[in-house]
Amino acid sequence: MATAPLLTATATGDVLELRPGGSWIAANGATLERLSDAVAPQLDRSGTVKLDMAEVRELDTLGAWLLEKMSRRATSAGHRADVVGVSDHYAGLIEEVRQVNRRTPAPIPARNPIVAKISDIGRSTIGASEDVTAFLQMLGSLCIAILGVLHQPRSLRLTSLIYQFYRVCWQAIPIVVLITFLIGAIIAQQGIFHFRKFGADSYVVDMVGILVLRELGVLIVAIMVAGRSGSAYTAELGSMKMREEIDALSTMGLDPIEVLMLPRIIALICALPILTFIGSMAALYGGGLVAWFYGGMEPAIFIARLHEAVSVTHFEVGIIKAPFMALVIGIVACSEGLRVKGSAESLGKQTTTSVVKSIFLVIVLDGLFAVFFASIGM
């Protein structure tokens, strides 16, 4: 049915006669474009252009537009263009195509690149201060929601809270245990390997114990929770925002902060210390195993040394940080979720921002705590 498209051009004196033939349809688009580009220079030169469409078998918008473009090109060069032999079947289409593309949209004025760069810097500065405002705003509304719940304890969504806790705590245990176990093992192995050079390999217990309980346990767990649960919060709230579910909640007189965010953030605040505790134990266990099999230190000796090296203070320092980190992760995840706009792309962007920002803030917070604990001598 579909035949190869043709375009024969015969110039007789001042008259250029174009005879398109075959299938001028989108499926042959590339060939058609080549054919019509080939005759373009001739269109500018010759006086009158006659377009004989009698042999066109099939025609669609693309073909009709290419033919129309040829006759427009001739007309704009100041020549006459006649279109003849149009079958009734395609007359409507040709007429329709004649109307389109008459007006080119006003081009968007190009910006000076230097000005554009400066304005981008300005915008991102303002954006950063907006981030701080959004964070504080979310913290404030969260406090108000908590006060509301304290005033009226029945308004706390207990079912939702327990479900969220199940998701962020219980379901996270296997992966948290696995990762922290490996981290503990790796630290112990590195410690033994390097300390052995100056005969201090028994000090590996001090290193593993203090490092894991004070810093690494809570930090690794917080980063994992930010990646695992923070991103889920952002994506959930973001898609609820996209589908107007959050607007629906507010119109029913409910506070989205209280209904959606408070249970999520409280669940996170409860979950992170528990996960940190489990993670730290797993890391110590991993360290102990490596010390036994790789360093030849009996478990009883490991435990005895650990008892000497580590005090409850180290453990407290680690575990105190956990709820604060959970608060930061929760607030960032929720406020980024609420910033999602209509498109799928924006959902992806805010989820990425949420994870990157919460990991960054968790590490900054850890640094601030280190300064604080050092100054109070803990």
Added chain:
Amino acid sequence: MQEAAEQFAIRVRDLVVGFRRHVVINHLELDVRRGEILGLVGASGGGKSVLMRTIIGLIPRQQGEIEVIGAPIGANHDRTTRSAAGRWGILFQQGALFSSLTVRQNIQFPLRENLALSDALMDEIATAKLEMVGLKPEDGDKFPSELSGGMTKRVALARALALDPAIVFLDEPTSGLDPIAAGDFDALIKTLQKTLGLTVFMVTHDLASLNTVCDRVAALADGKIVAIGPIRELLQSEHRWVRAYFHGKRSLMLQPKAS
């Protein structure tokens, strides 16, 4: 047989579609003629969208044959379905525009994937399609989230028509539009169908569009086509569900004026 294939755009024979034990389409037969606008009506949840999605290969069928312009459609979403995709355009109920692309890029997407054209020509074609569906060239730079409901439908139609397909499937094209916009959209479908020689398969509940633009109407009930023909014939139909549909309180405007 050859003649029959020429005459019909879509032929459905003995089609059965179901989900687990629940049978939605039960031994259905349907012929859609070339160049006609066929409206499909049926109860909500009665399988209209399922039928449409089965014809375009999105839902696997249990039994039966489907031919679109003489070519059989595979039972699953396979290579034959994909090669047929150039021959049809689909307007989804919510538009299903790609939200990360501009309107112009959305319309160019099928062109870009299927043809090797220069960017300039693709821009011109996209603008031409935009103007054909009654939008301004400036609208091409907007993102789908910035469009109103009516504009979204128009852009989705422009995208469905990007490759000048022989058949267009419309899933509730006028739902969610005000009567004026819906009327305009009906007129647009009619005009485009005439100029481009389209076959239109339209799932709709809009009685006004059934009355004004559809050449024939098919009624789907109990998983079968229980009546098919011009709207005046359906108004005479004796089938219980069809009577209830066209003679309910909301359908009074379709009845011939008592004089």
